[in-house]
Amino acid sequence: MTATPGGGVTPFGARLAAAMDEHGPLCVGIDPHASLLHAWGLSDDVAGLREFSLRVVDALGGKVAAFKPQAAFFERHGSRGLGVLEEVIAAARATGSGGSGTLTIVDAKRGDIGSTMGAYAEAFLADGSPLAGDALTVSPYLGFGSLDPAVELATATGRGLFVLCLTSNKEGFEVQHAQTDGTSVAALMAAHAAVLNAGAEPMGSVGLVVGATIGDAVAATGTDLVAVNGPLLAPGVGAQGAGERELATTFGGARKNVLASSSRGVLAAGPDPEALVSAARAAAQEATKALRN
Numbered sequence: 001m002t003a004t005p006g007g008g009v010t011p012f013g014a015r016l017a018a019a020m021d022e023h024g025p026l027c028v029g030i031d032p033h034a035s036l037l038h039a040w041g042l043s044d045d046v047a048g049l050r051e052f053s054l055r056v057v058d059a060l061g062g063k064v065a066a067f068k069p070q071a072a073f074f075e076r077h078g079s080r081g082l083g084v085l086e087e088v089i090a091a092a093r094a095t096g097s098g099g100s101g102t103l104t105i106v107d108a109k110r111g112d113i114g115s116t117m118g119a120y121a122e123a124f125l126a127d128g129s130p131l132a133g134d135a136l137t138v139s140p141y142l143g144f145g146s147l148d149p150a151v152e153l154a155t156a157t158g159r160g161l162f163v164l165c166l167t168s169n170k171e172g173f174e175v176q177h178a179q180t181d182g183t184s185v186a187a188l189m190a191a192h193a194a195v196l197n198a199g200a201e202p203m204g205s206v207g208l209v210v211g212a213t214i215g216d217a218v219a220a221t222g223t224d225l226v227a228v229n230g231p232l233l234a235p236g237v238g239a240q241g242a243g244e245r246e247l248a249t250t251f252g253g254a255r256k257n258v259l260a261s262s263s264r265g266v267l268a269a270g271p272d273p274e275a276l277v278s279a280a281r282a283a284a285q286e287a288t289k290a291l292r293n
């Protein structure tokens with residue numbers, strides 16, 4: 001974690017804003033699908049998982065704004081797979097010039113009743129926990145307030161959260177577009193995040209997941225992304241079909257806070273490290289054109 005001159009910790013929102021300014025608004029997902037392991041000539045076991053993931057970190061560390069390891073692909077290999085996730089987080093932290101590291105967003109989508117959420121928070125957001133990256137994806141569908149232990153620990157340790165709001169999959173609408181008294185669930189989640197981020201500069205640390213594939217869902221659900229004043233993680237770029245046009249049109253006035261995310265779209269270029277760098281560079285340029293002009 002980066003210390004401020006006053007001895008505090010620079011909040012995640014500020015660290016992510018700086019990383020996006022330096023490297024472009026692209027996050028590369030580390031999703032070691034069995035099919036990708038095979039395509040890279042690796043075995044679908046813990047050794048292959050480790051080799052694949054660390055090669056991605058080696059090739060792209062210090063060159064992209066963030067990594068997003070998908071916990072499911074590590075969990076499917078059991079406790080040793082989780083050990084590899086810990087190694088990946090540590091390796092990302094050690095990359096980059098000056099030891100500043102590459103930010104990691106652990107995509108584990110945790111959410112539970114508050115007392116259990118406290119345990120998830122300790123696992124993924126506490127200083128000293130080997131599974132703690134710089135931010136965690138969380139699910140608010142047990143009620144936004146159930147996330148309080150994660151909000152509190154993330155704030156205390158300078159980490160961030162990405163709360164599922166408008167997800168990139170086509171099934172999300174039945175929950176996220178549902179309305180109570182004229183307010184959609186997505187708009188309500190965004191409003192909760194806005195309260196937590198109020199006044200933060202350059203942006204707060206409680207972000208949302210808003211897929212790049214959602215078409216006009218921001219307007220359709222009345223979701224005020226500008227008021228959120230926090231980072232917007234936008235999966236769906238690449239393999240799910242979204243590209244420059246979707247990034248440019250989906251987020252309106254909140255575009256500058258968007259971190260586009262691509263996993264298979266970049267990883268499919270491997271295992272050659274130079275090919276991975278070229279694919280990530282092309283995706284970052286596309287995201288920059290769409291989001292920063």
Ligand SMILES: O=c1ccn([C@@H]2O[C@H](COP(=O)(O)O)[C@@H](O)[C@H]2O)c(=O)[nH]1
Pocket residue numbers: 029031070107166167168169209211235236237238239240261262263264265
């Ligand atoms: O709404 C969401 C939330 C998370 N994801 C995750 O992002 C990656 C997408 O992988 P691609 O290979 O770029 O399609 C994956 O880990 C998902 O679980 C998402 O796609 N949509």
